[in-house]
Amino acid sequence: MRNVEHIGIAVKDFSEANALYFKLLGVEPYKTEFVSSENVNTSFFKVGDTKIELLEGTTEDSAITKFIQKRGEGIHHIAFEVDDILNEMERLKQEGFTLLNETPKKGADNKLVCFVHPKSANGVLIELTQEIK
Ligand SMILES: CC[C@H](C(=O)O)C(=O)SCCNC(=O)CCNC(=O)[C@H](O)C(C)(C)COP(=O)(O)OP(=O)(O)OC[C@H]1O[C@@H](n2cnc3c(N)ncnc32)[C@H](O)[C@@H]1OP(=O)(O)O
Numbered sequence: 001m002r003n004v005e006h007i008g009i010a011v012k013d014f015s016e017a018n019a020l021y022f023k024l025l026g027v028e029p030y031k032t033e034f035v036s037s038e039n040v041n042t043s044f045f046k047v048g049d050t051k052i053e054l055l056e057g058t059t060e061d062s063a064i065t066k067f068i069q070k071r072g073e074g075i076h077h078i079a080f081e082v083d084d085i086l087n088e089m090e091r092l093k094q095e096g097f098t099l100l101n102e103t104p105k106k107g108a109d110n111k112l113v114c115f116v117h118p119k120s121a122n123g124v125l126i127e128l129t130q131e132i133k
């Protein structure tokens with residue numbers, strides 16, 4: 001695992017949240033992107049060496065929509081940058097962590113991603129990300 005690549009925040013109203021984080025962080029998002037595999041709108045703010053990812057669910061069955069229904073808005077996951085996601089997934093499996101996808105999937109911001117179940121990580125949803133070169 002390398003640095004924290006981004007912190008994901010689940011939000012109800014995407015444009016309102018983007019305007020608020022622009023005021024809070026003093027920077028515009030460098031990217032907004034719809035991720036069809038997750039039915040989420042995302043926007044990324046660069047803050048020092050890490051990023052804030054705002055996420056809005058676009059369907060009832062989106063993980064973000066369900067999260068907000070159950071737990072309200074707030075921090076949703078922590079993403080770590082890895083050099084070799086397949087290797088890291090194998091290592092975590094060997095260590096007994098529950099992975100939420102068998103193979104890496106295309107995430108936002110030109111990354112391959114995999115998620116670790118929050119129940120495996122003291123209640124924190126963990127995302128692994130590898131830059132697609
Ligand atoms: C990939 C695009 C983008 C990127 O950066 O590239 C993203 O980050 S997309 C982010 C949204 N997508 C995901 O989160 C995919 C992985 N998530 C899942 O598969 C589910 O959300 C899952 C399995 C974490 C939860 O599923 P579900 O909500 O259907 O189940 P439960 O409500 O029963 O939850 C089980 C248990 O986990 C707790 N929970 C749920 N979400 C979280 C969370 N984000 N952080 C911590 N804990 C979470 C939930 O409260 C339940 O606990 P319990 O004690 O049983 O109440």
Ligand SMILES: [Co+2]
Nearest residue numbers: 008053079127
């Ligand atoms: Co993310």
